Amino acid sequence: MSTANARHSIFPEWLRQTLDGLYLVSGWLAGLFLIAIFVIMLSLSAGRPIGLDVPAGDDFASWCMAATAFLGLAHTFRSGELIRMGLFIDRFSGVVRKVIEIACAAIGAAAMLYFAWYAVDMVWTSWKFNDISQGVIPVPLWIPQLGMAVGVVVLAIAFVDELLHLLFGGVPRYEKPAPKSEEEMIERIMESGA
Template identity: 55%
Template structure:
């Protein structure tokens, strides 16, 4: 039950990031075409930048869990057995600690913006906590995903982000051609 809820949360965050990407595209197209026909969207740049931040942070957990986040595994790939598990646990614990540390500050900043009634300084004066929520929520979901993986690896299971190696050159070429990470 909890596994389905967590996986659903990561998937939802990925879809939300995709939705913000589409919003950025639409905004940029309206602004580009609008210049040609005399339509001005004064706060378009502000909205696009807020969507960009939400997209980037909300997409982190989904990208991490799917194994598509860039990782340097030079050391881990050389280890096997218990040594690899311990190194993986250490890496996950450090990553989770950093993510949760930054989550605390992001949530605190968002809460302070709400509490003090901070407003955006651009053309569109909206409460700052609204665009900051995507940033804080994305970091919180990433922290949860890292803790989820930490527990998974501590239980002796293979990390969900770890993909099987290609078994043949043809499979390697097929993965690369399809855009799948290795």
């Protein structure tokens, strides 16, 4: 954590480390589900020529894909890699930019809290009514829905964390600092795949 961010931290150090750890674990889980997709797809592709059938492989791969997408959101957001509309906000500086950043974080937090509420409700409802998948292998639907719900809840926590950080005078942590040299700019462009 930079000196400027440490100075404006509203949370005790143990809570800050716990939240950052939560975002990192969520990112790691997204990576594990990505590996699971690879293994399932490889099994499906390699199994066909030798007569090996992976029952409901497509279902499991799609559930893993949803878990990968949602579990990776908070880590991506905190790493400054989530797509954001900088063309508008980069035109401002000072207090106006700070107010816009806070407004954007507040809108994002409200949207994610709303989405998280209904994602958790969907999982709860599926569990309560014992909804079962319609595929070859019957799976309780709350299990694959859990990846999405957990990912959205962690993203909502990240947005609220960032909103509180901004409200108490911190600088946006989801934004990478401007490159200091031409080489650093080229390196960032190469990392982004653009």
